[in-house]
Amino acid sequence: MTDLTSSGAVPAPRKGSLLTQDERTKRRNAKEARFRMMGLIAVTIGVLSLVGLLTSILASGLSSFQQTYVELEVYLDPAKLDKKGERNLDDIAKVTTFGYAPLIDAAMTAAMERAGVSSDLNAKAAGELISKEAPASLRDYVLANPDRIGETVSFDLLAAGRIDGFFKGRVTMASAELDRNVSPEQLQLAQQLKEAGILTTKFNWAFFTAPDASDTRPEAAGLGVAIIGSAYMMLIVLVLSLPLGVAASIYLEEFAPKNRWTDLIEVNISNLAAVPSIVFGILGLAIFINMVGLPQSAPVVGGLVLTLMTLPTIIIATRAALKSVPPSIRDAALGVGASKMQAIFHHVLPLAMPGILTGAIIGLAQALGETAPLLLIGMVAFVREYPAGPPEGFFDPAAALPVQVYNWTQRGDPAFVERASGAIIVLLVFLVIMNIAAILLRKRFERRW
């Protein structure tokens, strides 16, 4: 008793009304409100950073789905393209892209005259409005259709990256003053051509189909090779990791005796799930490339590395799905005379399938976005040729979507940043589709026992 009364912790008996809060209660309530507010602020910051992340990517990347083209009527001059006049493909192929550039410059001048656009620029400077890629695409067209030589054909040619950037707001008159690649006069001409309808902005299909392009031609760079490479890798991951993962989980969940050995496997799997992804890249480089001698930059190596990375995810998901099938199913099957293997393969596995597939899709989505291990096995290489069809194509050099993004961010021209953000949007769309598929699968087939 004396202890209690003598300690200062006990407040003095309250004097005022019970209905008004005293100093201490007010303080405690204020503290409570502050704490709550801090929590709300934290949630807001969390959600806002997600919103900020997405808007920043969308804002800088959406424009890459639009591309400025120049509509030109090009006269395929036989005197320049096929001097012998025999329409012999070998002779035509001897004309390099340099031979095609004057045709485009001439067509540009003609188009300007017809549209009544005048400029102080000479033909070459006006021709610089068109991408350096254009002669190459013109040449490809001629080589594919040699009988069109001598005719006037209408082409949609890519505008140069700086001109494209001008219409997207990335390049301004002020920045053009300091730029060696474009002059303000060229931008004015581009503006006039746009008003005359020669320059048009269209949906950029080539972004999804074209291969990567060199440092100086951001306008021609596309994701074609990267999408094929990623698709190949996902195919390999799916084909290898799903059967392996399901088989391993069936053993661990249904057959494995509880002993040290299986305990080791389990600890191992949970640790593998947390190993930094770059370590898997080192594994791939040391074992698949150096030891086995598989080619660098090939989807097969990437697929194998990503398979090993995805395996723990699939095993964990599959085991959860198998666990959620009630024991009564197994018992009923065993009761009517099925063997253990039959009970599992005929009854438990089909019931667990939706859960397993959901896990597999989520594992695949993770693998699709993984970058670091692919850097080490040479997927950063500059690849312009499309890989062949499967299965030989698995051994051809290819790029991958996330690595292509990284690759583009390392280049000098700011137009590549737009392309990289655009590629990220493509990647995110794939991920969203996969995750929605997983959610739908779960909603549609999941059973609560």
Added chain:
Amino acid sequence: MSTGYITLIVLGLCGLGFFLGRARALATSRATGKKLHSLPNYYGQAVALFTAVPALLLMLAWLFLQPLMIEGRIGGMIPDSVIPEGGAKSLVMADVRRIADGLDALMVAGHMSESDLDAMRADFTDVRNRLGNVGVALGSDVPVPVFEAAKELRKSQNSGRFLMTIAVLGLAGALLVWSWVRVHPDQRARNASETFVLSLLIGASLVAILTTFGIVASLLFETINFFKMYPAADFFFSTVWNPQFRGGSDLGILPLLWGTLYVSFLALLVAVPLGLMIAIYLAEYASKPLRAIAKPAIEVLAGIPTIVYGLFALITVGPFLRDYIASPLGLGTSSSSVLTAGLVMGIMLIPFVSSLSDDIINAVPQSMRDGSYGLGATKSETIKQVILPAALPGVVGAILLAASRAIGETMIVVMGAGAAAKLGLNPFEAMTTITVKIVSQLTGDTEFASPETLVAFALGLTLFVFTLGLNVIALVIVRKYREQYE
């Protein structure tokens, strides 16, 4: 024959085996009048499994081992005299491999026949030009022993491939016949094929062990090679990181370790308070609709690939910090900085901390809350003085897991933190981390004999040991805590 065709043939034999085995089971049963022990399909399945699996496994093993055996022998053929000064044997071996591939290409293009090749001598024919015609570029003229080694390599590769085709198809055919002959109504076909399947299942679960073994072996092996060329004491205690591809480089891990820990510390400084407060708010305060929106939104952050965060750091956060904070304060002019990487990585780690802590806070028994409220505590007092202490081990586990993520994270630091290895305190300066240096030492043309490349494996091993340690500690803590309340 290519491995693809061999696989197809084996699979064809496998399908054939299924039908033959099944038909034989039915036929013998009818002929002898005995009832089958198992369902007919199991007889087919047993034959099919015995046909396909051993043959395919043999092929896999062969593909793994053949390069090792051949290269070992060919490596012995190369005398030390042709290895250039300061160069390495592996470089010469790469040349040998390229020449062998080039000879194959010549053969395919029809420029040369087998007998031409036997007569071809490196010192009389211009090998370099000929290979150049089929697109194989060689740096210098080919010394005789190298060319002979290449010819030998090509020969052994071809004969190895031929032997493999015979061995694999022979094994498949022999086992097909053997298991087909064994089909008999008394044969316990179901048990046989189930035992076989079970051994396949066990094999699949061993892949995880093999992966770990492969990681440890490859890291350890090359790290030992590295320490043979570079003193371990310098690696662990030197404060200078300055790789020179001409040799004589300083490869001290300390600046990288410092950068890694600094970035991770900043990331945790962002993620832990935010993640914890989010977990507390969502578990204890939030209304149901808010929780239904906010919880998935936060978890989406965990599903976004790290390359997206890297780009965010590069194009948004980095320039923002430089233009609005670092430059006006005169602290730095670089857009990649420790703070950029730390901040963005912190955002990435929020869901790791928050969803794990959320689970742990929800696992604290309601009776403890009720007891605290009954004594007159407010909600925040209950959280701070009852729930958090009770959940502390779990939360610490979650933070350790997040820390191991932060240390092993690659893309964000590659794109956000910069590449300069230095020991500094200014968070607006560019620094670098272990993972960045692994990437930069191993991308591009890798030459496996120089310490500058091999150091990446030592860095990888350090990283592996670090993260493994953190994970094990975290798992132990979380497990111990779970036992308390269940």
